Amino acid sequence: MxxxxxxxxxxxxxxxxxxxxxxxxxxxxxxxxxxxxxxxxxxxxxxxxxxxxxxxxxxxxxxxxxxxxxxxxxxxxxxxxxxxxxxxxxxxxxxxxxxxxxxxxxxxxxxxxxxxxxxxxxxxxxxxxxxxxxxxxxxxxxSQPSYPEIVTVKDGGRIQLLKTADLMYIEAEGNYISLQTEKSKHLLYETLSSFEQKLNPKTFVRIHRSTIVNINFIKEIQSHFNGDYSVLLKNTKVLRMSRNYKENLIH
The missing domain is CATH 3.40.50.2300 (Response regulator)
Structure with a gap:
């Protein structure tokens, strides 16, 4: 047969x-x-x-x-x-x-x-x-999407490899985004929305139109009278979370 x-x-x-x-x-x-x-x-x-x-x-x-x-x-x-x-x-x-x-x-x-x-x-x-x-x-x-464990960043004639898990937060800076770790900051020519697609949404959360945070580095969240929030990181860095994105982090 x-x-x-x-x-x-x-x-x-x-x-x-x-x-x-x-x-x-x-x-x-x-x-x-x-x-x-x-x-x-x-x-x-x-x-x-x-x-x-x-x-x-x-x-x-x-x-x-x-x-x-x-x-x-x-x-x-x-x-x-x-x-x-x-x-x-x-x-x-x-x-x-x-x-x-x-x-x-x-x-x-x-x-x-x-x-x-x-x-x-x-x-x-x-x-x-x-x-x-x-x-x-x-x-x-x-069959969930796979997310990169390493991010490559060009720095002059060098290419640096950053572990995604080490990224504390990502912010938009004009035509660039800044990748912030505990020890360093790196600029990448990419939009925040495009970079967000590469990140695991269970770990990285948009808290502002210009900011994404790694929840593993969050220490606490503080509310303000105007409906906005402050996200306090473990290294004492404070990020602003707008009311439009609070449901991404506060349920």
């Missing part, structure tokens, strides 16, 4: 590697290679593949949302392709629907492929959908 396989990955090299690995299996036929989620969704509905290698982080439509939007009656066996850390994926090692952690070697691919072959032998669509639902819920927990 020949199985129809579809690959969806926005990284060209990753797609080519998957195709090369599949050449060792004469029982599969790669019917489509898609570069984004919407293209993959259309191709899956059109070709009805048996097996899909699905990247999680893709433009236009990510792998999780794509998989959730599929008709259960036509659901293929799905292997997620991901760059997630191992700790988030170890729970999959003993299960039928598997993952490939980039970069992967031939041994890891073969192991995953054999799991997929066993899954394809399931004839009960209800069993297959139940398995998928479990993993869909799991992936939702770990």
């Amino acid at each position: 020949t199985y129809k396989v579809l690959i969806a990955d926005d990284e060209l090299i990753a797609g080519e590697i998957l195709q090369k690995q599949l050449q060792d299996y004469p029982q599969v036929n790669v019917i489509a290679v898609c570069k984004n989620g919407k293209e993959a969704l259309t191709a899956i509905e059109k070709h009805q593949p048996d097996l899909v290698f699905l990247d999680i982080q893709m433009p236009e439509l990510n792998g999780i949302d794509l998989a959730k939007s599929l008709n259960v009656e036509k659901l293929p066996v799905i292997i997620f392709v991901t760059a997630f850390d191992n700790y988030a994926l170890q729970a999959f090692e003993a299960n039928a629907i598997d993952y490939l952690l980039k970069p992967f070697d031939k041994e890891r691919f073969d192991k995953t492929f054999q799991k997929a072959m066993k899954q394809l032998q399931l004839t009960n669509k209800e069993d297959l959908s139940n398995v998928f639902d479990k993993y869909s819920q799991f992936f939702q927990q770990f």
